Amino acid sequence: MSGLEESLYALDWNNNISVAIITLVSYDYMLQFEKEVTFVWQRRRSIMTYTYLVVRYFGISIAMTCACWGGLFYVPETPCYAMFLFFEWSFSVYFCLAEVILILRLYALYNRSKPILYVLLGLFLPVVALYIAIDVFLWSRPSSISMQEIIITPNIKYCTGIFHIGPMPAIYASIPIICYDIFLLVLAVAVLGKHLKERNELRMKPNAYVVMIVRYHVIYFVLNLATQIFMAVMWADLPTPVMYLVQFFINTAPIIILPRLIISIWETHANENCVHVSTTFEDCICWAPPQASEQHEMD
Numbered sequence: 518m519s520g521l522e523e524s525l526y527a528l529d530w531n532n533n534i535s536v537a538i539i540t541l542v543s544y545d546y547m548l549q550f551e552k553e554v555t556f557v558w559q560r561r562r563s564i565m566t567y568t569y570l571v572v573r574y575f576g577i578s579i580a581m582t583c584a585c586w587g588g589l590f591y592v593p594e595t596p597c598y599a600m601f602l603f604f605e606w607s608f609s610v611y612f613c614l615a616e617v618i619l620i621l622r623l624y625a626l627y628n629r630s631k632p633i634l635y636v637l638l639g640l641f642l643p644v645v646a647l648y649i650a651i652d653v654f655l656w657s658r659p660s661s662i663s664m665q666e667i668i669i670t671p672n673i674k675y676c677t678g679i680f681h682i683g684p685m686p687a688i689y690a691s692i693p694i695i696c697y698d699i700f701l702l703v704l705a706v707a708v709l710g711k712h713l714k715e716r717n718e719l720r721m722k723p724n725a726y727v728v729m730i731v732r733y734h735v736i737y738f739v740l741n742l743a744t745q746i747f748m749a750v751m752w753a754d755l756p757t758p759v760m761y762l763v764q765f766f767i768n769t770a771p772i773i774i775l776p777r778l779i780i781s782i783w784e785t786h787a788n789e790n791c792v793h794v795s796t797t798f799e800d801c802i803c804w805a806p807p808q809a810s811e812q813h814e815m816d
Contacts, residue, residue, distance in 0.1 A: 564621070565779065587676060592676055623708075647694060695745055702738045705734040
């Protein structure tokens with residue numbers, strides 16, 4: 518395949534993936550908008566509602582910027598590099614927000630234990646510093662990655678990234694992040710195990726919200742693990758289709774799944790009767806079985 522044919526092939530893949538990203542993210546937004554109005558806009562504000570709004574709309578802005586970057590719309594080389602830095606740094610902020618949500622969930626599950634919160638936040642600060650280091654030394658240095666404007670014809674041009682180093686630095690940098698996620702997952706599974714044991718001794722069904730939160734920890738762990746692996750292998754010399762499919766996953770899966778994990782708890786609570794609702798983060802977590810004679814507490 519000649520250089521011109523390779524460029525056209527890459528441009529075709531870029532445009533198809535960009536349209537797919539815009540379509541999928543927009544479709545998901547329309548599907549979730551009614552729930553968002555019901556469970557976010559029509560309820561009183563809390564830490565979690567503000568967090569949801571940031572994750573939702575910041576994520577959409579990242580996805581749309583990624584979709585427009587490249588060849589779908591012509592962007593000169595200098596703005597192209599600025600857009601690239603924006604969405605790479607933004608992804609780090611987005612995943613840090615996701616980690617904060619998991620920390621808040623664990624804090625609630627452990628009965629608002631201050632030692633647990635301090636330990637989680639103390640270990641989280643090095644993760645934030647690592648994300649910043651990755652963005653500075655891997656994504657922001659021209660010696661690591663640079664932009665190149667491909668000119669096919671005077672009217673057909675597009676911008677693309679050229680990787681100058683292999684995947685090993687990205688792989689090494691992702692290991693501490695994955696270890697921290699494993700630590701959060703272990704804490705979630707531990708509290709679930711304790712909860713199941715206590716409920717079994719009392720011959721009661723497990724609390725649906727505890728099970729749900731732990732399930733979401735597992736889903737997020739798998740999602741972040743896949744994302745870290747894919748972002749590392751992007752530095753390898755991948756075939757064009759594989760590269761753009763990897764970008765499609767990174768630019769859609771976290772943006773779509775994370776807001777759904779937040780809002781699904783509120784939706785579940787709307788269909789449940791609860792005696793006591795934990796309002797630590799206005800998260801609607803039932804901790805006690807309903808009794809007909811008691812007044813229902815709503816957050």
